Structures are given as C-alpha cells and as structure tokens.
Amino acid sequence: MSGTADVEARVRALLAQVLDVPASDVGPGFSEASTATWTSLNHLMLVSQLESEFGLFLSNEQIRQLTSFDRIVETVARHRSGG
Amino acid sequence: MADGVGVDLEDLDALARFDGAADRLVRRWLDGPEQAWCRRQADPARAFVVVWGCREAAFKAGAGARSPDDVRLRLVGTLARGHGRALRGGRVTALLGWRATGRHMIAVAVGAAHTEPDLVDRLLSLAVEEDRDADSGYRRHRVHRHGPGEAPA
Numbered sequence: 001m002s003g004t005a006d007v008e009a010r011v012r013a014l015l016a017q018v019l020d021v022p023a024s025d026v027g028p029g030f031s032e033a034s035t036a037t038w039t040s041l042n043h044l045m046l047v048s049q050l051e052s053e054f055g056l057f058l059s060n061e062q063i064r065q066l067t068s069f070d071r072i073v074e075t076v077a078r079h080r081s082g083g
Numbered sequence: 084m085a086d087g088v089g090v091d092l093e094d095l096d097a098l099a100r101f102d103g104a105a106d107r108l109v110r111r112w113l114d115g116p117e118q119a120w121c122r123r124q125a126d127p128a129r130a131f132v133v134v135w136g137c138r139e140a141a142f143k144a145g146a147g148a149r150s151p152d153d154v155r156l157r158l159v160g161t162l163a164r165g166h167g168r169a170l171r172g173g174r175v176t177a178l179l180g181w182r183a184t185g186r187h188m189i190a191v192a193v194g195a196a197h198t199e200p201d202l203v204d205r206l207l208s209l210a211v212e213e214d215r216d217a218d219s220g221y222r223r224h225r226v227h228r229h230g231p232g233e234a235p236a
Contacts, residue, residue, distance in 0.1 A: 020100075040151060041097050041135055048107055064150060 007054075007076050014053060015069060018046045031068035054079065085176050085194025089143025090210055092189050093136040095162075098128040105131050112152060120158045129162050133188050137179050140190035141169035146176040162188075166203065180207050184214050 015030070016023040019037045032038040047063050050056060050072065056079050058066070066072050098104055105128035109121050117134050124130035137158065138151040146169040148154045158167035162183055169177040169192065179192035180203040191206045 018101075039097075040139060041093060041132065044108060044112055044135070044152075045098070045101060045104060048104065048111055051111075052107070060150070060152065063152075 003080070004073070004077055007080070008073050010053060011050075011069065011072050011076060014049050015046070015072070018042055018049055026069055028070055029068075033067070050076065085145035085147060086196035087143065087145035087194045088197075088206065089140040089145075089177070089192040090189070090206070091136045091139035091143065092187055092210075092214065093132050093139075095129050095132055095183060095186055095188050097132055101128075104128070114155055117156055117158070124162050126162060129188075133162060133165075133181060133183075133190075134158070136188050136190040137167060137181055137192070138169075140181075140192035141177045141179055144169075144177045144179075144192040144194045146192070146194070147171040148176075178203055180204060182207055182211055184211050187214055189214055 012026045015026045108131050121130035138154040141154045142151040155170045164182045166180040168175045175195050177192045181190040189210045
C-alpha cells in the first residue's frame with residue numbers, strides 16, 4: 001500500500017469510528033457540511049484521535065481547516081512528509 | 084462589549100462510547116482551572132461535555148473569541164447545574180449558566196454588556212422548558228424577541 005493510500009485508509013477508519021458512519025460512506029467529497037454527526041464535540045474527538053494515530057500536534061488554524069476527508073488526508077500527508 | 088445571547092445543547096453521554104477519551108480531551112483542550120473543575124466532578128466525560136457546551140454558548144454570545152476553543156471559563160457548580168464567566172485577556176466577556184435535563188445539558192451565555200439581574204437564570208428556565216417539551220414529543224414553536232436591555236417576554 002502506498003503512503004497516501006495508507007493515510008487514506010487510516011483516516012477513513014478513524015472518521016467512520018468517531019462520526020459513527022459506515023466506512024464505505026467516507027471518501028473524497030465526504031465533509032462536515034454533509035454529515036450530521038460531525039458536531040463540534042466530535043470534531044474535538046477527531047482531532048485528538050488524529051494526533052494520537054499519526055503522532056501530530058495540530059495548530060488551531062489547521063484544526064479549523066479539517067472540514068473534509070480530503071483536507072484531513074492532505075494535512076496528515078503534508079505532516080508526514082515534513083511539509 | 085459583547086451583548087449577544089448564546090444557547091447550546093449537548094448530549095451528556097456524547098463521549099460515552101470512547102473509552103478513556105475524556106482524560107485526553109480534558110488535557111488537550113482545557114486550561115488549568117477548567118481541568119481542575121473537571122477533576123472535581125464524578126464523571127470526567129460528562130464534565131468535559133459540560134465545559135464544552137458552556138464554551139459553545141459563550142462563543143455564540145460573542146465572547147470575543149474566534150472559535151469555542153479560544154474561550155476560557157471559570158465555573159462554579161456540579162454536573163447538574165452551575166454558573167460561570169467567560170474570560171478573554173483577563174476580562175469577563177460573558178456570564179453563563181448550565182443545567183442538566185436528563186440526557187442533555189443546556190448552557191446559556193449572555194455578553195457582559197447585559198446587566199439585567201438573573202437574565203441567565205431566566206433564559207435557562209425557558210431553554211429547559213423547551214427541551215422538556217421536545218423530549219415529551221410536544222414541540223411548541225415560540226419566538227422570543229428581545230434586544231439588548233430588554234427582558235425576554
């Protein structure tokens with residue numbers, strides 16, 4: 001599995017668990033705007049799980065931008081490549 | 084000075100399905116006095132939900148923050164009910180209160196420009212009544228219109 005595919009798979013599993021949705025629903029285009037369970041409390045939980053899963057510490061500005069599957073994957077991939 | 088009103092409702096058991104998450108969330112998102120308040124409560128997961136609901140209400144009231152995670156609170160009370168202040172730069176930006184109503188917690192905050200006595204308590208009573216009506220399946224649609232300096236009807 002490529003690095004990006006690995007990140008996508010782990011982010012998909014994490015979003016499904018935290019937001020209590022089927023993993024098959026999570027993918028490109030999946031976003032806060034279209035997901036009723038993406039509440040502010042679940043967003044905190046999501047950030048906490050992402051930081052734990054990938055060994056990151058996200059800034060407030062980055063946290064505010066984590067509003068979709070695509071943005072999360074992009075942010076995590078950038079961190080992992082040292083960007 | 085903030086003159087808004089903010090209301091928030093949270094499911095008290097929203098974090099129940101995440102084992103051990105409460106301690107991590109408390110350390111990650113709350114400041115020292117907020118963490119200390121949570122540690123004094125019997126249930127850390129519910130305590131975090133109460134603090135977060137109060138932060139949301141204070142943010143909605145215009146507590147001078149860019150998001151709820153920029154709000155800092157000083158709280159007095161228990162998981163069942165209490166009151167507190169929202170701070171920014173050492174200044175009080177909003178007054179707030181909360182009550183637990185079975186499975187929910189409801190928080191109400193008013194910007195510090197409001198000076199009416201007991202306004203938070205009166206708004207909380209209205210919000211709790213609405214939540215009970217909704218829980219019992221009897222939804223009433225009421226609009227409360229009031230501006231700064233006016234008491235709600």
